[in-house]
Amino acid sequence: MQTPPTHPKKRKPFPTHIIVFLAPAVLIYTLFMIYPLIDSLRLSFISNETGGFVGFENYKTLFTNDLWSVRFWGALKNNFVFFLIHMLVQNPIGLLLAALLSRRTLRWTNTYRTLLFMPTMLSVVIIGFIWQLILSPLWGVAEGFMTFVGIEQYFQPWLGLENTTLPTLALISVWQFIGIPMMLFYAALLGIPDELVEAAYVDGATAWTVFWRIKFPLILPTVGIVGILTFVGNFNAFDLIYTVKGALAGPNFSTDIMGTLFFRTFFGQQLQLGNPEMGATVAAIMLLIILVGVLLYMVGWQRRIQTYEA
Amino acid sequence: MSAKKLQRRFTESVIPHTVLLVYLVIAMFPILLVILNSFKARKAIFNNPLMIPTSETFSLEGYATVWERAGFPSYFANSLTVTVVTILLVLIVGAMAAFALSEYPFPGNPLLGIYLALGIMIPIRLGTVGILRLISSLGLVNTLTALILVYTAQGLPLTIFVLQSFMQQVPRELKEAARVDGASEYRIFGLVLPIVRPAIATVAVFVMIPIWNDLWFPLILAPGEKTKTVTLGAQQFLGQFVSDWNAVLASLSLAMIPILVLYLIFSRQLIRGITAGAVK
Numbered sequence: 001m002q003t004p005p006t007h008p009k010k011r012k013p014f015p016t017h018i019i020v021f022l023a024p025a026v027l028i029y030t031l032f033m034i035y036p037l038i039d040s041l042r043l044s045f046i047s048n049e050t051g052g053f054v055g056f057e058n059y060k061t062l063f064t065n066d067l068w069s070v071r072f073w074g075a076l077k078n079n080f081v082f083f084l085i086h087m088l089v090q091n092p093i094g095l096l097l098a099a100l101l102s103r104r105t106l107r108w109t110n111t112y113r114t115l116l117f118m119p120t121m122l123s124v125v126i127i128g129f130i131w132q133l134i135l136s137p138l139w140g141v142a143e144g145f146m147t148f149v150g151i152e153q154y155f156q157p158w159l160g161l162e163n164t165t166l167p168t169l170a171l172i173s174v175w176q177f178i179g180i181p182m183m184l185f186y187a188a189l190l191g192i193p194d195e196l197v198e199a200a201y202v203d204g205a206t207a208w209t210v211f212w213r214i215k216f217p218l219i220l221p222t223v224g225i226v227g228i229l230t231f232v233g234n235f236n237a238f239d240l241i242y243t244v245k246g247a248l249a250g251p252n253f254s255t256d257i258m259g260t261l262f263f264r265t266f267f268g269q270q271l272q273l274g275n276p277e278m279g280a281t282v283a284a285i286m287l288l289i290i291l292v293g294v295l296l297y298m299v300g301w302q303r304r305i306q307t308y309e310a
Numbered sequence: 311m312s313a314k315k316l317q318r319r320f321t322e323s324v325i326p327h328t329v330l331l332v333y334l335v336i337a338m339f340p341i342l343l344v345i346l347n348s349f350k351a352r353k354a355i356f357n358n359p360l361m362i363p364t365s366e367t368f369s370l371e372g373y374a375t376v377w378e379r380a381g382f383p384s385y386f387a388n389s390l391t392v393t394v395v396t397i398l399l400v401l402i403v404g405a406m407a408a409f410a411l412s413e414y415p416f417p418g419n420p421l422l423g424i425y426l427a428l429g430i431m432i433p434i435r436l437g438t439v440g441i442l443r444l445i446s447s448l449g450l451v452n453t454l455t456a457l458i459l460v461y462t463a464q465g466l467p468l469t470i471f472v473l474q475s476f477m478q479q480v481p482r483e484l485k486e487a488a489r490v491d492g493a494s495e496y497r498i499f500g501l502v503l504p505i506v507r508p509a510i511a512t513v514a515v516f517v518m519i520p521i522w523n524d525l526w527f528p529l530i531l532a533p534g535e536k537t538k539t540v541t542l543g544a545q546q547f548l549g550q551f552v553s554d555w556n557a558v559l560a561s562l563s564l565a566m567i568p569i570l571v572l573y574l575i576f577s578r579q580l581i582r583g584i585t586a587g588a589v590k
Contacts (some may be wrong), residue, residue, distance in 0.1 A: 015414065015416065017494075017495040018408075018410050018414050018416055018498065020406075020424070020496075021407060021409055021410035021499070022406070022410045023412075024403040024405035024406065024407075025403045025404060025406065025425070025426065025466055025470065026407070026422070028399075028459065028462050028463050029426060029429065029463050029466050029467070030467065031444075031463075032441065032444070032459050032460050032462070033429055033434050033437060033463040033464070034428075034435065034465035035440065035444070036433070036437035036438075036439075036440025036441040036443070037436060037437035037440060038437040038440070039437075039439075039440035039443065040436070040437050040438070040440035041446070043439055043440070053590070054501040066373070070366075075578065093333075095334060096329070097329075097330065100326040100329055100330055101330070102327060103322070105322060105323070106322075106326055106327075108325065109343075112330050112334060113581060114577045115334055115337065115338060116330075116333065116334065116337050116342065117581070118337065118338070118570065118573065119337055119340075119341065121519060121569055121570070121573045122341075122523070122539050122566055122569060122570075123522070123523035123525075123544070123565065123569075124523065124525065124542050125523075125525055125544055125545045125548075125565075126544065126562055126566055128567050129548050129558065130340045130341070130343075132338065132561060133344070133555075133558070134340055134343065139355075139358075139359060139555075141343065141359050141360075144359070144360075144396055154374055165581065175337070175340075178337075183581070195561075200500050207321065207322075228431075232431060236433040236435055236436070238435070238525075238526055239524075239525045239526065242525065242544055243525070259435075262438075266438065266439055267530070276439050276442075276443070278441050279438075280439040280440075283435075283436045283437070283438065283439060284436075284457070286436055287432065287436045290431070290432065290433070290436075291432075292433050293498050306468065
């Protein structure tokens with residue numbers, strides 16, 4: 001029969017120091033993060049006209065009212081496209097770069113790593129303008145490059161056309177943030193013990209097989225982390241679209257994502273007054289989407305991986 | 311035999327370097343293009359964007375325009391104030407909380423840890439409606455204080471989470487020995503801090519970058535001319551001067567260069583921080 005270990009209980013003076021240590025952080029965090037979030041959730045159940053409680057009326061308006069629903073479903077769809085492009089382009093390329101960088105025999109990896117991470121450090125505002133200049137038909141850098149390669153007939157003002165602007169913006173964002181998955185994968189790959197890999201090479205496995213059969217399964221937890229970070233980051237994005245296309249997310253709302261919709265709804269635009277209650281409703285839905293994503297990750301990915309490891 | 315060796319060399323060295331170099335060009339080209347052209351006269355910018363500035367094409371007219379027309383020195387001072395004060399607050403307040411969570415097994419400790427970690431996944435932006443209401447009821451709209459308070463709340467969750475896990479690794483004996491010598495709990499906190507210095511440096515960078523680069527909160531909480539940050543100032547300046555290419559390129563370069571220099575100086579520590587878990 002086993003008995004749980006017992007902790008001897010000592011009566012100590014009231015632990016003032018614990019309160020002193022914790023109070024400032026808990027106060028600032030609660031007052032400027034948690035309280036506004038809850039206040040914002042509360043507002044999403046308040047009517048903009050009467051100021052009274054209306055239940056889920058704002059949500060219903062957003063989902064079904066003709067004035068609102070087109071913009072809402074459009075932004076939601078665009079946001080998923082934005083996220084998918086990141087998942088399909090940013091994260092695989094990040095993984096490829098990390099796989100190459102983590103080869104122990106390769107030289108100059110420090111230099112590569114430092115320079116490849118550089119765009120990630122810069123402000124989205126700067127990145128947005130730089131690419132606007134490069135892709136501008138006025139300056140002609142992109143067009144000149146395509147002429148040089150001999151594919152100038154495919155040049156288009158990608159940041160101005162309705163069906164190309166969103167993918168172009170997503171790729172600009174991919175270009176900037178590729179450093180994050182690269183670094184996370186890189187760290188995970190470096191953490192794999194040498195013996196595991198050496199043994200496989202001795203058995204005659206190729207680098208390709210070793211990567212997919214040994215290394216990749218071992219870094220699956222990082223794959224999940226990269227996925228959820230991309231998800232949260234993309235469903236919270238705003239700066240790039242606002243910088244390049246403004247709050248109206250043109251042309252014809254084709255680049256409108258949840259962040260720009262939230263900003264417009266809350267702050268207003270040329271023809272429309274700001275509406276804090278509807279803004280709070282949009283924010284509440286963004287919160288819900290992010291929470292669902294995080295939950296799916298925790299239940300569907302992290303848990304399963306832990307069972308495999310056990 | 312030698313053919314096989316050659317092939318091995320090819321797959322182990324030539325292919326990786328080729329791929330990495332190609333991507334290096336993709337990553338660096340836009341940045342270099344802007345910086346190089348910012349030092350050229352207008353005609354040269356358009357006629358030959360890929361040329362480096364020569365004695366004939368060299369010009370600082372863009373920088374002169376930016377210096378005269380925009381309040382960049384003041385924007386820069388605002389960004390610096392907000393970032394430095396926030397970092398100090400986040401590190402001091404965050405380290406104290408992390409120490410309490412890692413050191414004392416008081417009732418409710420794990421729950422408080424989870425509560426404080428919520429902010430890592432939930433973006434603070436989603437509470438913007440509530441934040442603006444709170445800030446205006448406190449009379450802090452268009453003040454740097456508003457930005458500092460919000461950014462401190464934003465930075466605390468990650469700081470506490472990371473520092474807590476590093477503080478847990480500090481050997482118990484060290485702290486017990488100090489206690490036996492009669493040191494107060496505050497003194498012991500002072501003992502632990504220098505030990506987790508590398509973690510503090512990494513956290514500082516990770517908290518700093520998003521604050522320096524943020525557009526959202528300056529736009530909403532402090533858009534006034536006196537409180538504008540560099541990022542917001544650059545965004546508005548660039549929007550107005552789209553036709554003055556010299557000025558646009560110069561202001562982009564001015565906004566980039568400080569961060570790039572800082573990054574190149576600290577990149578070693580920063581990258582070591584990111585990969586800390588793996589390389590020991």
